[in-house]
Every structure is written in C-alpha cells, then in structure tokens.
Amino acid sequence: MLIVDNLKVKIGKKKILQGLTLKVDRGEVVVLVGPNASGKSSLAKTLMGFEEYEITGGEIKFKDKLLNGKMIEDRVKMGMVISWQNSPTIKGVSLRKLINKTAKKKIKTEEFGISENLLKRDLNRGFSGGEKKLSELMQVVSLKPSLVILDEIDAGLDVKKIKQMIKIIKTKLVDNGVGVLIITHQEEVLRLLKPKRVLIMVRGKIICESKNYQKIWRVIDKYGYEKCKKCRLLADR
C-alpha cells in the first residue's frame, strides 16, 4: 500500500533522509525505531507532505499513486493519516467542533476514554499527556484511514495508558485492515503490538529490518544503536 523508494529529503541545505526505502502493506504493523534525531519524525512529515521537507530524490507511492508534490489534505483524503507527537493548542476550537467538521465516520468517544468535558475544551489546551494522545488517536480513527503514521503515540505515558492505546490501535485500526507505521522508543509497545516487522533508522536511512522484534530489542537494550551502526549486515556496506 505504501512504497517508499530511495527517498532523499532536505530542509534548507541540511540533508535529512538519504536514500530511504520501506513499505507498509494493508493491515500490517511496522515499527520504526532509532536514536533521537535519526530522521524518524522527518520521514513521517515527509510522507504526509509537509512543505518544508523538500524531496530531492526517490519517490513515495500510496495505493499505486505517486504522492510526490501532493498536498497534505489530498494525502488525508487518499487515506493516509498522522497522529502528532506534539499537537498544538488551537484557541476557541473545541475537540468536538473539530471532530464534527472533519470526521468521516461516527465515533463513540467513550471508547477512546474521551470525556464530555474534554470534548468541550479548546483543542489540546491544558490537555494532559494521556488526553492529548487519546485525542490524537480518536481523530485519526475518525478519518477512516487506510494507513496511519503514529509518531510516538506512547511518549510520556504510563504502562496502563500504553496498554489502553495499543488496544485501541489493534481493535480500531489493525483489525480493520489499516496499515500502521508506528515510531516509538519503548519496548512495551513492541511487546504489546507484536509487529510483523521492525525497522531501525540511523542517520536518515533504514539500516536494519527484522521480523523478530524481541531479538532487535535485546540488541538495542544491551548495546544501544551503536551496535547497529557497526553491524556487518548493514545493507549498504
């Protein structure tokens, strides 16, 4: 469903992604891990079409259509949706107002642990970390996506909240055939989600891919990403 081939991206003069290749199929869960500043969020924003990320090479195909140059909202209409890591506050616009304006299907807010009070409040204003993430997830699901990019949806959450989040991802997205590309730093997410593939990203490239998430995490946990950087199995060595 999503095919990224040899993608090269820069912001200004700075090269961010340097020949990145990946794919995500329908209903597949792919986890992207990597050290801070390796380009994971930049990849997510490039996939969504954020204008400041300039594609200098390669291509992004979604549902067999080339996405290069397409606007953010057009990608959303095609079924590609993102949850934000740090979502901005929008004064005077309640969560309910936004959902009513954008949702493509009816949502039972209680299934996402969203209270009536939260729906009435200005978007993300004074939301706790957990409330923000649940709100993001609810908005993503309401858009009836084919592919979602979850950028650290688990960041700053306790184990109970992560479990709640993963349950929603499974039941509302994966079980309905939605492809999921999830960026995370947490083992708990891997353990609960049991992804089909784990990708390791370092310095703007996918340097390793494995179906065995437990093995990948054991290495990262023991040696950090330094081991990955020196790995002989690196595709481009």
Add this chain to the structure above:
Amino acid sequence: MKNVKNADYLQIDNQKPRIRERGEAEILPIGLAFDKYDWVKKQIKQKPNLGYFVWVKKSSSQELMSCLMISSKNQKQKVINLMVIEPKVKARVLEVCQTEKGGLKGEHWGKSLIILKEDSNLNLNHNHEWSKTDKVKMKLAIEMEEGASLIKRYQCVKTPKDLEIETKIKIASKAKANLKTMILAKKGKVNLKEFGELKDDKAEAIIRLRLVGGEDSQIKAESMMRAKGKSVGHVDCMGLVTGEKARIKVVPGLLNMDKHSSLTHEASVGRIEKEKLDYLRTRGLSEQQAIDLIVSGFLEI
C-alpha cells in the same frame, strides 16, 4: 442574523420608524421622547430627528431588538439613541445596524447613550453588517450607576469601507462591565477607541478586543482604562493578521490614580502559525478551511 421583521424598533433609511409596543419598555422615536420628557432634554441638548428612545422599566427574559438599516442608495442615516434601564431591572437587548445589500454607498452615523441605573443588569449584543462601499461612524457613551452590571458584545464580521467606533464607559462603585469587541475586516479601515473609567470602590471592568485583519485591511485600536478607588480593570487586545497587506495596531493604555486599584493588560498581534494550519490540514481541511476555523475560534470570547 435575526430577521429584522422581528425588531421592536425598525428604522429603514430615514423613514418613519416602525415600533412594536412592549409591556416592559417604552419605545419611542427619540424626537417624540425629547418633547415628552424633560429629563431627556437634559441628556440630549438638541432635538434629534432620528433614532430610538428605549426606556426599560420592568425585567424581561425576552430580548428587545432594534434595527437600523440602510436600504437605498446614497443614504445618510444619522441617528441619536437613548436607552435607559431602570434600577434593579434586568434587560436583554439586540441592536442590529446593517445594510440591506452591497454597493449602496450608505453612511451610518450613530450617537448613543446608555444609562444603567442602580443595580440594573443589561446584556447587550450589538451586531454590524455592512458592505465595502459603506461608511460607519459610531459614538457610544455608557453610564453605569452603583451596582449595575453590563455585558456588551459588539461584533462586525462584514466591515464597511470605513468604520469608526468610539466607546466611553463610566463605571460607578460596585458596578461591573464586560465589553467584548470582535471585528473581522477583510478590507477597509477600522478605527476603534475605547475608554473605561472606573470611578469608585469595587468597580470592575474588562475590555476585550479580538481583531482579525484580512487582505489589505488596516485596523487601529486604542483601549484606555482609568482607575480610581479600590477598583479592578483589565484590558485584553488581541489581533490576528491573515492578509498579506493587512495591518493591525493595538494600543492598550492604563492610568491608575489610586494605590488601592489594580489595572492590567495583555496585548498581542500575530499571524496564524503554520504549525496550526498544518495540524488542521492533517485532519483533511484545506488551508482556507483551516484559516477560517482558526479565525472563528479566535473571535470566540
């Protein structure tokens, strides 16, 4: 906007007004009130030709509505209005000033006085709707006696070519005023002046402005608050520039004349942050839909 046919006082161009009787209030053409009541003569020096006189004597939950409309080309509508709310009376008033359609090149000039007597309570919504060929000038004086309470909400999302508004409010002891002004200007000039005077102990006032400047509009807003006695006042001026050539200038001013009173202000003029637009676009909205949503939220106060 409410149907003008429901207005209790309807003034079209410079024609004779249509007035509906209301049990709780006496509504008259201002000239007639001038002749009828000596105390009106003390408030208004010269007999005016046009405008309304609204004297609310009893409380009512039903909204009282006035409408001043320009309906023909090149009309100059000059009105003097007087509204009085009797002591302990609660009133809700909707004032609509508008043009019936675009391109009439109308001029609307209004001078109004509102008197809130002791412990009275007024909830006043004032809506303007003009076209880009009109000119509008409005002066409003509000006198609040002890314990009176006022919520005034002025909104203009269709601004004329020139809009000048001057509001002066005097707030006596224990009286509370909450003034909200929301203007969305796509073109033309807007000049606002607001002056609040907290006259005595425990007087309270908040002046809030939300100004949106689109296209090549030019908005200037001065909000001044002066305090005496143990009073509290706050001025809150926020501008949002959405047009490439738009300009907004806000000038909040505070003058404290008593060591027991407290005056504060906050002011900002900014552009819509790209991050917020991008966020809403990732929810499927176009850039223009995202701007409209942010502007509508900004104007919500």
